[in-house]
């Protein structure tokens with residue numbers, strides 16, 4: 334008789350966004366005339382930029398001609414894309430990352446979930462609290478997190494690093510020593526950013542204690558302030574302690590197109606074992622590459638035309654972010670984020686819990702956000718709104734909230 338991986342059975346409840354989806358669907362079914370505005374899930378709404386559409390069309394044409402048809406992609410991804418990434422995302426920012434340290438994938442969710450596979454089950458992970466749920470849940474599935482305490486909503490073998498108003502939503506170095514540290518900046522869900530000086534402290538710490546940092550920079554394109562690093566490799570010593578994850582979802586609207594990459598410097602070693610070679614082996618064995626046409630679209634992100642169009646797209650969302658931030662502040666809410674990230678993090682008013690505020694907002698303003706408690710215990714009483722809606726919907730949602 335076969336057995337299942339019973340680590341899956343330890344996962345509490347359903348995935349946050351399925352719960353939200355069910356609640357919203359039930360409300361919509363009961364109130365068919367309501368016009369619900371969704372500022373909950375972090376999905377983009379603007380269409381792909383013209384430079385990307387052009388690249389997609391031209392790659393599709395290549396696939397229809399025997400002379401230019403492509404089959405399986407090279408294991409790490411096409412060189413044209415890895416070179417564009419190395420030049421634009423790294424060399425241009427003074428980071429020493431070469432094209433052969435970049436692994437192209439179909440997005441940062443898979444990479445952030447899969448990367449734990451190359452580490453022993455004995456490792457202790459540290460995560461921000463609140464946190465993007467994928468980091469914790471994939472470690473639960475692997476059997477690395479110990480026992481769940483449903484009262485406290487924490488795992489016995491996970492080090493939680495609270496991100497609160499007191500520390501400006503940037504974690505302090507943990508008291509217990511972790512082996513694997515997940516950091517995500519600009520942050521989902523809090524919208525906070527880390528300065529280069531603060532990140533350098535983390536890099537120094539990881540090198541000192543022999544930990545690896547998994548740095549998720551999916552929202553890098555939203556950075557607007559000077560002292561905020563776009564990559565962890567802007568910090569001295571990051572090549573010996575950090576893996577970086579990137580996505581094309583938020584900077585270029587590829588949430589449905591699917592493209593991302595992971596950077597593993599060759600110096601990153603556990604003893605004499607190179608993490609680069611482990612990930613190369615994993616990638617080669619379990620993954621057959623992002624589609625050629627999508628990698629060509631990714632290349633267009635770095636063309637002059639593409640860059641200009643995407644700057645506008647990011648600016649569009651950030652205009653929404655500024656509108657939400659200011660509107661809620663004017664209405665008396667305690668708000669943060671929204672400056673280097675497309676997320677606004679607000680405190681639920683009048684002592685409401687995150688889910689109470691979710692229901693209140695859904696029922697009274699027909700606006701959907703995300704309860705902060707869904708991202709971890711320190712998210713309780715907080716609430717996340719995203720700037721990824723249309724400007725018109727964003728304005729209307731804010732006006733409805735202000736009128737409550």
Ligand SMILES: Cc1ncc(COP(=O)(O)O)c(C=O)c1O
Nearest residue numbers: 375440441442465521551580582
């Ligand atoms: C922090 C973070 N990492 C990764 C992802 C997923 O990115 P992708 O669409 O590339 O899988 C998200 C998506 O919301 C995210 O918030």
